[in-house]
Amino acid sequence: MRKLKAPDVVIRRLALYLRILQQIDDEEGGRFISSKELGDRAGVNSAQVRKDLALFGEFGKQGVGYEIGYLREELRAILNANRTINVAIVGVGELGIALARYNLRRFTREKHYPFRLVAAFDNDPAKVGRKIEKTVEIFPISQLPERLPELRIDILIITVPADAAQAVVDLAVKAGVRAILNFAPTKLFVPPKVRLHYSDVSLELQQLAYYLES
Amino acid sequence: MRKLKAPDVVIRRLALYLRILQQIDDEEGGRFISSKELGDRAGVNSAQVRKDLALFGEFGKQGVGYEIGYLREELRAILNANRTINVAIVGVGELGIALARYNLRRFTREKHYPFRLVAAFDNDPAKVGRKIEKTVEIFPISQLPERLPELRIDILIITVPADAAQAVVDLAVKAGVRAILNFAPTKLFVPPKVRLHYSDVSLELQQLAYYLES
DNA sequence: TAGATTGTTAATCGATTAACAATC
DNA sequence: TAGATTGTTAATCGATTAACAATC
Incomplete structure (x- = not known):
């Protein structure tokens, strides 16, 4: 039900409030x-x-404010941060490995970090079968359709080259993926029920460049 | 003059148009x-x-559209993509190295890629003095104030841990930095004239998690 | 010329901020 | 109680989309 009303920008801020x-x-x-x-x-x-906050309930007390532990737990429930979210990375290049290790480290060290890296995918035969940090197995991309449900992958991180990204996404969509975070510098097309976010470093840099003195 | 009128979201789209x-x-x-x-x-x-586009001029012809090469050059001029933009990375961890190599590779391979990595900074004595990919020297963070003007650094990419980021930024601001891209998962404070953008992977993941079935 | 598409104004839509009664 | 702060409605602000005369 809540999915109907809250704009994207509100969810982003809720995640920020939770972190704080x-x-x-x-x-x-x-x-x-x-x-x-x-x-x-x-x-x-x-x-x-x-x-x-009012979009999701009444969490405060007039004259007092919000009880921190209570609000935190409510936000964790709203954002699904109170359960383990299974993440997989497609594209085991520099960026993929960096993100993988970053994620593994935070999952190990932070008690409330909900994102667990459960698999990686790549087409390079030299990489397939190996493991990242001795724990995360690298599968061929062709196995996405089986592994996605099998490993209960919730979110797929795309770090393949731009010209390979749409094919990966098509495969993942067919296999029923629900959320994608795309690092490839290209627009991707997915059906409306699939949630797709972008992280585009060179677009950020280009945007920043505008504000420099010419 | 143009800095006065165009909203941030327009600049983002201009960068996207240019890429297309x-x-x-x-x-x-x-x-x-x-x-x-x-x-x-x-x-x-x-x-x-x-x-x-109309915010910046009249680039089209009625009944015809926009001449591609011409519009591209106009956008490159508006966005400062027609000159080399010097970038430096602070924090030579996994992510910093991955971004560095990614940037070096694109600068080498793509004829119009304007972002050149000119330096890296880290406090780890084991890293200082070494080079990334045999080309980018790693300086101690304490040298930011001298190196920033000396190397004509336009944009600083922050990949240090969250609790070290504000100190780095304070140092950079004092040295006159104008644009920062922050990958540390924390809010940073800078004076209004300094442009600060965020790239926050775990916030993106948390946002995506909301849309999963609970 | 006829068809297409721009540049721009007007209408719509949605998000942010101000204000304040309710109440802890 | 008096002071503070919530939840919510109303006002403001800004961005998006529709519409269309101008014109290539």
């Missing part, structure tokens, strides 16, 4: 936080904090 | 493109394409 609450809890252990303070830390207006 | 035009030019070599077709390829409305 987890940091506060770890470091300070204070009990209540006002929308003003949470907003300041997140860089948004306090009215926006209250409005974002 | 460069691809078309490389592959097909057609002469004109309509706002309809460019919009379809970019995933935006044709009126939006025309409005975005």
